[in-house]
Structure formats: structure tokens, C-alpha cells
Amino acid sequence: MKAFTYERARTPAEAAAAVARTPGAKFIAGGTNLLDLMKLQIETPRHLIDVNGLNLDEIEKTSDGGLRIGALVRNTDLAADARVRKDYAVLSRALLAGASGQLRNKATTAGNLLQRTRCPYFYDTAQPCNKRQPGSGCSAIGGVSRQLAVIGSSDACIATHPSDMAVAMRVLDATVETVRADGQARRIPIADFHRLPGTTPHIETVLLPGELITAVTLPKPVGGFHTYRKVRDRASYAFALVSVAAIVQKDGRGRAAFGGVAHRPWRVEAAEAAMPSGAKAVADQVFTGAKPTHENAFKLTLAARTLAGALAEARA
Amino acid sequence: MKFDKPAATNPIDQLKVVGQPTPRIEGPLKTTGTAPYAYERHDVAPDAAYGWVVVASIANGRIRTMDVVAARRAPGVLTVVTAETAGPIAKARRNTVRLLGGPEIQHYGQVVAMVVAETLEQARAAAALVRVAYDTEAGAYDLEAAKEAAVRPQRITSGAPDTAVGDFAGAFAAAPVQLDATYRTPGHAHAMMEPHATLAVWKGEQLTVWTSNQMVDWGRTDLAEMLAIPKERVRVVSPFVGGGFGGKLFVRAECLLAALGARAAGRPVKVALPRPAMFNNTPHRAATIQRIRIGATRDGRITAIGHESWQGDQAGGRSDGHVSQTRLLYAGANRMTQTRLARLDLPEHNAMRAPGEASGMMALEIAMDEMAEKLGMDPVQFRILNDTQVNPERPERPFSQRQLVECLRQGAERFGWSRRNPSPGQTRSGRWLVGLGMAAAFRGAPVQKSAARVRLEAGPLVVVETDMTDIGTGTYTIIAQTAAETLGVPLHQVRVRLGDSDFPVSAGSGGQWGAASSTSGVYAACMNLRGQVAAKFGFEPAQTAFADGRVSSGGRPLRLPRPPAFRRRMQSSSASSCGRPNSPPSAPTSSRWLSTPTRPRPGSGGCSRCARPAGSSTRSPPAAR
Numbered sequence: 051m052k053a054f055t056y057e058r059a060r061t062p063a064e065a066a067a068a069v070a071r072t073p074g075a076k077f078i079a080g081g082t083n084l085l086d087l088m089k090l091q092i093e094t095p096r097h098l099i100d101v102n103g104l105n106l107d108e109i110e111k112t113s114d115g116g117l118r119i120g121a122l123v124r125n126t127d128l129a130a131d132a133r134v135r136k137d138y139a140v141l142s143r144a145l146l147a148g149a150s151g152q153l154r155n156k157a158t159t160a161g162n163l164l165q166r167t168r169c170p171y172f173y174d175t176a177q178p179c180n181k182r183q184p185g186s187g188c189s190a191i192g193g194v195s196r197q198l199a200v201i202g203s204s205d206a207c208i209a210t211h212p213s214d215m216a217v218a219m220r221v222l223d224a225t226v227e228t229v230r231a232d233g234q235a236r237r238i239p240i241a242d243f244h245r246l247p248g249t250t251p252h253i254e255t256v257l258l259p260g261e262l263i264t265a266v267t268l269p270k271p272v273g274g275f276h277t278y279r280k281v282r283d284r285a286s287y288a289f290a291l292v293s294v295a296a297i298v299q300k301d302g303r304g305r306a307a308f309g310g311v312a313h314r315p316w317r318v319e320a321a322e323a324a325m326p327s328g329a330k331a332v333a334d335q336v337f338t339g340a341k342p343t344h345e346n347a348f349k350l351t352l353a354a355r356t357l358a359g360a361l362a363e364a365r366a
Numbered sequence: 367m368k369f370d371k372p373a374a375t376n377p378i379d380q381l382k383v384v385g386q387p388t389p390r391i392e393g394p395l396k397t398t399g400t401a402p403y404a405y406e407r408h409d410v411a412p413d414a415a416y417g418w419v420v421v422a423s424i425a426n427g428r429i430r431t432m433d434v435v436a437a438r439r440a441p442g443v444l445t446v447v448t449a450e451t452a453g454p455i456a457k458a459r460r461n462t463v464r465l466l467g468g469p470e471i472q473h474y475g476q477v478v479a480m481v482v483a484e485t486l487e488q489a490r491a492a493a494a495l496v497r498v499a500y501d502t503e504a505g506a507y508d509l510e511a512a513k514e515a516a517v518r519p520q521r522i523t524s525g526a527p528d529t530a531v532g533d534f535a536g537a538f539a540a541a542p543v544q545l546d547a548t549y550r551t552p553g554h555a556h557a558m559m560e561p562h563a564t565l566a567v568w569k570g571e572q573l574t575v576w577t578s579n580q581m582v583d584w585g586r587t588d589l590a591e592m593l594a595i596p597k598e599r600v601r602v603v604s605p606f607v608g609g610g611f612g613g614k615l616f617v618r619a620e621c622l623l624a625a626l627g628a629r630a631a632g633r634p635v636k637v638a639l640p641r642p643a644m645f646n647n648t649p650h651r652a653a654t655i656q657r658i659r660i661g662a663t664r665d666g667r668i669t670a671i672g673h674e675s676w677q678g679d680q681a682g683g684r685s686d687g688h689v690s691q692t693r694l695l696y697a698g699a700n701r702m703t704q705t706r707l708a709r710l711d712l713p714e715h716n717a718m719r720a721p722g723e724a725s726g727m728m729a730l731e732i733a734m735d736e737m738a739e740k741l742g743m744d745p746v747q748f749r750i751l752n753d754t755q756v757n758p759e760r761p762e763r764p765f766s767q768r769q770l771v772e773c774l775r776q777g778a779e780r781f782g783w784s785r786r787n788p789s790p791g792q793t794r795s796g797r798w799l800v801g802l803g804m805a806a807a808f809r810g811a812p813v814q815k816s817a818a819r820v821r822l823e824a825g826p827l828v829v830v831e832t833d834m835t836d837i838g839t840g841t842y843t844i845i846a847q848t849a850a851e852t853l854g855v856p857l858h859q860v861r862v863r864l865g866d867s868d869f870p871v872s873a874g875s876g877g878q879w880g881a882a883s884s885t886s887g888v889y890a891a892c893m894n895l896r897g898q899v900a901a902k903f904g905f906e907p908a909q910t911a912f913a914d915g916r917v918s919s920g921g922r923p924l925r926l927p928r929p930p931a932f933r934r935r936m937q938s939s940s941a942s943s944c945g946r947p948n949s950p951p952s953a954p955t956s957s958r959w960l961s962t963p964t965r966p967r968p969g970s971g972g973c974s975r976c977a978r979p980a981g982s983s984t985r986s987p988p989a990a991r
């Protein structure tokens with residue numbers, strides 16, 4: 051870990067301005083991802099701005115019948131919220147499929163969206179990695195890639211986004227609310243929030259320097275059967291090889307987003323029309339153009355089967 | 367004492383303490399966090415500096431240059447240890463690779479340097495400033511590719527690498543039902559809860575390491591060898607080990623570097639391997655390729671059985687005995703086993719939890735299941751049919767006792783085997799498919815020489831000392847039970863002190879021999895002590911009873927003698943090998959069971975051979991009762 055300075059922000063706009071102004075500054079929320087990365091010198095911020103005191107930890111109803119989740123709401127509290135459990139059960143399940151009780155007590159909504167990849171080469175500072183050190187190359191291509199992306203990847207990076215929560219947010223059509231360094235607020239649909247790696251895998255979201263997440267909003271409930279299925283090498287405390295967040299209505303229509311397969315939660319709305327015809331029909335369309343490696347081609351079969359499991363569960 | 371005959375009636379047969387359920391005597395120390403582990407010995411070295419290792423980022427080649435200037439200048443840094451500054455370090459006999467790499471690099475993640483600083487954070491930050499440039503060389507990492515060039519190792523755990531009986535090839539070719547299958551197992555890495563950790567302190571020429579190690583005397587020997595100092599100048603203390611599983615049978619890099627760092631810094635230094643370093647810097651279970659061929663008659667009698675295995679290791683490395691169990695488990699007149707070792711530039715392979723048996727049994731038992739399926743036979747029946755009451759490679763040698771068939775029958779009965787649906791994928795429980803399967807397994811029961819020292823004292827009554835370790839196995843408790851039973855005293859009057867090279871050399875914890883051997887050593891020492899007590903009272907040893915802390919021989923029971931009237935160190939017959947027959951008696955007054963002695967400081971008037979300075983009190987973890 052490199053030495054750094056630290057301050058507590060008092061208002062969201064002030065926090066955003068401070069990060070934009072100070073070279074090498076970063077926000078810190080729960081710290082469960084950032085501190086780990088700092089210890090390994092994968093992240094080396096020179097200044098930390100603590101956003102925990104910004105009063106962004108409420109969950110409230112929105113005027114259109116949805117929910118507004120403060121950026122600092124802890125994963126534990128979000129998963130346990132009665133409204134979330136009743137109307138957005140897929141979100142609650144996704145959260146509880148992730149990390150551990152202790153980590154979820156600290157982890158925040160915004161921090162979870164911004165957690166970084168678990169690509170093993172990203173973590174090994176002795177290895178080239180375009181995401182950690184732009185231009186140095188990608189060790190995962192031709193390397194150990196079992197965990198990595200099968201679709202939406204590029205010649206520069208084949209990493210996945212590791213979040214479970216974000217996959218549920220994607221299937222729920224959430225919106226990310228932010229405040230920028232100039233004090234302007236904006237709303238970003240979750241579909242546009244995470245970027246594909248392209249030639250700049252180190253730029254992972256559309257956030258501008260200093261832009262602070264203030265909340266994530268969910269539209270009004272869509273009903274249906276909610277489930278989150280996560281398949282991993284260990285039954286607990288591991289990141290997804292493949293996960294599926296699904297909402298299925300009585301008539302068999304529904305939606306599905308996939309985790310563990312791409313640089314962002316992966317959802318192809320057009321494929322969802324095939325839902326009544328079964329998982330394979332949906333998965334075939336969702337993964338059109340997939341480019342798995344020889345080590346992770348199994349994810350395509352696994353994704354289709356995991357969705358089939360979710361659909362069977364919905365019918366049961 | 368030699369255990370080479372069937373045991374006659376002996377004090378253990380009473381089973382008053384042994385075999386009785388009892389709370390583990392070391393349990394409360396562990397659950398309350400008061401059992402002292404190596405990295406937390408603030409009591410013995412409150413001024414310890416922190417080491418942080420730097421590891422190689424190539425898998426094979428040489429260090430071209432190493433720049434430690436920035437690291438040396440970083441805040442809080444006391445010293446930087448490298449192969450260059452450390453001078454020549456011999457490779458210890460029990461390790462395959464060198465523990466401090468440079469200039470040659472033998473595997474990825476080999477330790478090449480260590481930074482010592484006032485705080486852990488300073489050491490870690492400075493370690494990131496060490497710049498190493500390498501000349502990389504091509505290496506071999508793929509067992510499949512290296513398989514063809516693999517050679518026959520000199521030996522495997524169970525003896526010869528290859529065996530052959532009858533005409534395997536002919537019998538297999540002629541068998542009406544054949545199975546020829548190849549199985550692959552991946553490498554396995556150690557990651558026990560307590561990482562490899564050591565605190566090293568030099569007092570002049572004398573080195574003490576508080577470390578986490580399963581085999582105190584091996585560690586002492588190897589550390590002395592690497593540092594090229596006499597063994598007598600090294601003391602190894604390892605009273606509690608937070609898991610070992612074979613990964614702590616041998617001294618690892620952190621122990622050597624703690625010693626080197628402490629010498630260079632002129633300060634106590636402690637080092638723990640960071641979790642990511644453990645995967646490449648401790649031994650691991652090597653990947654295997656195993657081919658099994660079984661030939662059988664249509665009614666399921668095995669006529670030919672062959673097991674071949676391949677694994678890799680560094681030059682000078684060794685192979686597990688993956689084929690060993692196949693030599694003994696099932697009948698079959700024509701047989702062969704074969705072991706081949708390939709040369710790979712991967713971190714060294716070594717013992718890990720049932721080394722050989724774990725990988726080998728897996729392959730053999732899957733093959734047996736697959737053969738049963740081919741034969742259309744029940745897998746339990748197939749195994750019962752092929753039971754053997756003699757060593758199938760040497761039919762003239764019958765087993766003294768072998769109850770595999772009874773074991774299989776009882777298991778089948780208790781698990782409801784008869785109600786099993788043999789077709790896979792048919793039984794459901796909610797979301798889950800449920801299957802019922804079986805396998806046989808066995809492991810050898812080796813024993814080793816093991817010494818202990820037992821004496822009678824004023825306070826606790828019975829004190830047992832041995833360098834045996836407790837790796838989470840409950841050694842403190844079983845040794846106390848053994849002494850209590852043999853000497854006829856209540857369990858709470860026995861104090862057990864373990865894991866210190868100042869104590870007699872035990873079997874150590876490994877190879878499945880720990881409990882049997884170490885308690886045998888304690889038993890032997892207790893029997894010696896019984897003899898001496900009997901002699902003191904003029905009793906015939908065989909006619910003397912020890913019960914309830916008293917001794918009797920026909921007449922009225924007498925109290926067990928205590929110091930100062932009776933003060934002699936009694937040792938088991940094998941204890942002579944521990945090399946300290948003349949140690950003066952120690953008379954601790956304040957130590958309690960489980961207490962872990964501290965080293966006498968020079969000039970404190972303490973005893974240089976035993977554990978404790980005269981009159982000083984030892985740190986006594988809270989007694990459990």
C-alpha cells in the first residue's frame with residue numbers, strides 16, 4: 051500500500067468537486083474492494099475522500115411507485131428491506147448470493163456497482179494487464195481464462211464484471227443517479243452504465259472523473275416470479291462462473307440477465323421474446339457472436355442450462 | 367522400549383481415561399484466542415520488526431539485476447535480505463528447491479528477497495519498490511507434454527516404484543471383460559488457516575525460532591544445515607500449529623528469511639507468508655495422470671489389474687505412491703504397477719494429506735465402479751467378490767487381520783444400499799438430484815521412534831515434555847490421557863508441554879504416525895517412571911498398582927513421591943537419542959499444564975539445557991480448569 055491522505059466529505063457536490071480537483075483522488079465507501087486493491091498496489095490513490103457521512107443511506111419510495119436506493123445503503127440492508135424482498139426479490143437474492151455476511155455489512159450499493167474484475171492477472175502486478183496498466187498487454191488471452199468472458203470481450207481484455215447485484219439491477223432496468231464535479235446531476239440507465247472493454251479496458255463505466263453516484267432507482271414493480279441462480283466452483287463465497295437473474299410472468303413471458311459472462315451484466319432484450327419457447331432458444335440469441343476461449347466455452351452450455359433451471363423453478 | 371510384540375495386558379487396558387470422552391484440554395486456549403501462535407509471540411519479542419517477502423515473477427531463468435536502493439531508503443526499513451547479501455545458503459536435505467532464490471529462479475513465486483521494517487505496512491510498501499530484472503528461460507510446466515520423457519523414480523513412499531506379478535499383459539488381453547481408463551487429477555495447493563509464520567531471535571550465536579511447524583527436529587536440523595551452524599545453536603519452538611496437512615513438515619522460506627533478517631537487522635524479526643505467496647511457495651500435491659486396466663471374467667473375478675501413474679516435480683524431486691493401494695486392495699493373479707516422474711519447473715511437490723493414496727485411491731475406486739458397471743454388477747458385490755486375505759503380490763503373506771468385506775457389508779446395511787436406485791439421475795429431492803455411491807479406502811499406519819520426558823512434580827504431579835506438535839489434532843489431550851492412565855492419576859494432574867526442541871525428540875505430526883507414535887513414547891516413559899517409583903519403595907514393578915495418585919503393592923496405598931524427595935528425570939527407552947541425558951532437573955513452581963516455556967536469558971542464572979530460567983515464572987496461558 052502506498053501512503054495516502056484522507057478526508058471526509060460533507061456534501062455530495064463537495065465530494066465530487068474534491069475528487070475532480072485533487073490528482074490521484076478516489077472515493078471510498080465500504081472499502082471492501084478498494085482497500086484490498088490498495089494493499090496489492092493495483093490501485094494507488096494518493097488521496098481518499100470518504101463518502102460514508104453523506105447521508106446517502108436511505109431507501110425511499112419514488113413518485114412513480116419505484117424505489118430510490120441511496121448509494122451508501124449497505125448490501126445487507128438492501129437485501130433485507132421488506133419492499134425489496136417483496137417486489138424486487140431478484141435483487142435480494144442476488145445480493146445474498148454474493149460475498150459473505152461480514153462483507154455485505156460493509157459493502158455499499160455504489161461500491162458494488164464499481165467493484166473491479168477478479169481476473170487473476172489483474173491481481174498479479176508482475177503480469178501484463180491492459181486494465182491495470184494500459185498498453186501492457188492482456189495475459190489472460192492464451193492464459194488461464196476459465197473465469198473470464200465469453201462475449202463482448204475484445205483483443206485488449208476478456209475480463210468479466212464480478213457483481214451479482216448489478217445483474218439483478220440490469221434485469222430490473224435500474225437507473226444510476228449521479229452528481230458531477232460541476233454540481234450537475236444526471237441519470238444513467240444501467241444498460242449504459244458499464245462499458246465494454248474495447249481498446250480501453252481500464253475505463254469501465256461512463257462516469258466522468260469525480261462523478262459521484264448518489265443513488266440507484268428501480269422502476270415500479272413488474273411482478274412475476276423472481277429468481278437468481280449462481281453457479282460457481284465452490285457452493286459459497288466464490289464469484290459466479292455463470293449467473294442468471296430472471297423474472298418470469300405467469301404466461302411464460304419474462305426477462306433474463308446473465309452474470310459472469312461479460313465485462314458488464316449481459317442482457318439482450320430482443321432475445322426475451324423467445325422465453326416461452328424455452329431456455330435454449332433464449333440463450334442461443336443472447337450468446338450470438340460469443341467468443342469463448344478453449345477454457346471457458348462450457349459457460350455457453352452452462353448459461354443455457356442455468357436459465358433452464360430458473361425457468362423450471364418458475365413453472366414449478 | 368520397542369513395540370515389536372503384541373501388547374500384553376498393560377495399564378492402558380484399564381480405559382479409565384483413555385477412550386473416555388473428555389473436553390480437549392487445549393480447547394479453551396484456542397477458542398479464547400490465548401493459545402500462542404508464532405506470529406503473535408509479543409511476550410517473547412515485543413520489539414520484533416516485520417519482514418515482507420518479494421517473490422519471483424518468472425518461472426524459470428535468472429535474476430539479471432536486483433535494485434533494492436529505493437526499498438532500503440523507504441521509511442522504516444531496517445534491512446533487505448537477498449541471496450546476494452545472505453551469502454551461500456545450502457539447500458536443506460528435505461527441500462527440493464532452495465528457499466531463497468537467486469540468481470537462479472527455479473519456479474514462479476520463489477522468494478527472492480525480504481524487506482525488514484519497523485511496521486508491516488512499511489515492509490510491504492518497501493517490498494513493492496524492489497526492482498528485479500530477469501533473463502527468462504523456457505521451462506516445462508505441462509505434465510501431459512513432459513509425460514513421455516518421465517523416468518522411473520528411485521523409490522516411492524511404499525518402496526519400489528514398479529511391481530509385476532504373473533503375466534499382466536497376457537491376462538488382460540485374454541480377459542473377456544476389460545476396462546482401460548485414464549484419469550487426471552489437478553495439482554492441489556495448501557492453504558491452512560495459519561499461514562507459514564516465524565519469529566526469529568538471535569542471542570549472540572544462539573538462534574531461536576518460534577514457528578509453525580509439524581516436525582520440530584526436522585526443522586531444527588534443516589535450519590542449522592541451511593545456516594551452516596551446529597544444530598545445538600538452533601532452538602525451534604512450535605507449541606501450536608494452525609493446520610499443517612503436510613505443508614509444514616519442512617521448514618519453508620519464511621523461517622529461513624526470518625533467521626537471516628533477524629541476523630542482518632540485529633533485531634527479532636517475524637515473517638508470515640502472505641496468502642497469495644503460499645500457493646507457490648509451499649509444497650503442493652502434484653497433478654497426476656493415471657492409467658488403470660482391469661481384466662475380469664464375466665462373473666466378475668479380476669484376472670488382471672494394472673495401475674500406472676505419472677506426476678512431475680523439480681529435479682531431485684520425488685513421486686507420491688499413487689499405485690501403492692492397488693498393490694494390496696483387490697485380488698487378481700496377474701498384476702503390474704508403475705510410477706514415472708517427469709521433470710517440471712513448477713513449485714516443489716511434497717506431502718499433502720494422504721500423499722499418493724488420495725490421488726491413487728480416487729483413480730482405483732472410480733475404475734472399480736466403472737468395471738462393476740461394465741459387468742452389470744453391484745459395486746459392493748464386485749469388491750466383495752475380489753477381496754483377498756493375502757497380499758496379492760506376495761500370496762505367501764496373509765493379512766493378520768483384514769475386515770474389508772465386513773466393513774463393506776456393514777456400510778451397505780447402514781446406508782440403506784439395498785434401497786438404492788442404481789440408474790443415475792433418477793432420484794430427486796426438490797431441486798437436487800440425489801445419488802448414493804461407495805468406495806473402499808485404506809491408508810498405512812506407520813510408526814516412528816518417539817521420545818518423551820515424564821517427571822513427578824510438586825504442583826501438577828505429572829509433567830510430560832516432548833517436542834511433539836499439536837496441529838489441531840488434540841495432541842495435548844491424548845498425551846495427557848496416556849500419562850494419566852499409565853500412572854494412575856487424574857487427567858487434571860497432568861501437564862503437557864509440546865513443540866520445543868529443548869524437549870526429547872518425538873515422532874512429530876505427519877505421515878499418520880503422530881498420535882500412535884507420540885503416545886507410545888509417553889507410555890514408555892511412564893512405564894520407566896513406574897519402575898523407578900516401585901524400586902524406590904522396594905516393590906516388585908509387576909506387582910505394583912498405580913491408581914488415584916497412589917502406589918500400592920499388596921499393602922496400604924502410598925502417595926506418589928514428589929520433589930524434592932524424589933527428583934529424577936525419567937525418559938522413555940528411546941529418549942536417549944534426544945541427546946540430553948544429563949539435563950539437571952527443573953523445578954517449575956508456577957508453570958501450569960500446557961504452559962510454553964520461554965528461553966532463559968543469558969546471565970539470568972537459568973538452566974541452559976532445560977526450558978526455564980531459575981526462579982522465573984513462565985507465561986502461563988489461563989488454565990482450562
Ligand SMILES: Cc1cc2nc3c(=O)[nH]c(=O)nc-3n(C[C@H](O)[C@H](O)[C@H](O)COP(=O)(O)OP(=O)(O)OC[C@H]3O[C@@H](n4cnc5c(N)ncnc54)[C@H](O)[C@@H]3O)c2cc1C
Nearest residue numbers: 079080081082083084148149157158161162164213214263
Ligand atoms: C472476499 C470477497 C468476496 C466477494 N464476493 C462477492 C460476490 O460473490 N459477489 C459480488 O457481487 N461481490 C463480491 N465481493 C465484492 C463486494 O461486493 C464489493 O467489494 C463491494 O460491493 C464494494 O463495495 P464498497 O462499498 O466496499 O466499495 P469500495 O471498496 O469502498 O469502493 C469500490 C469502488 O467504488 C468507488 N466508489 C464507492 N462509492 C462510490 C460512489 N458513491 N460514487 C462513485 N464511486 C464510488 C470507489 O472509489 C472504488 O473505486 C466480494 C468481495 C470480497 C472482498
Ligand code: SF4
Nearest residue numbers: 169179180188207208
Ligand atoms: S482480461 Fe483484462 S483484466 Fe485480465 S489480464 Fe487481460 S486486460 Fe487484464
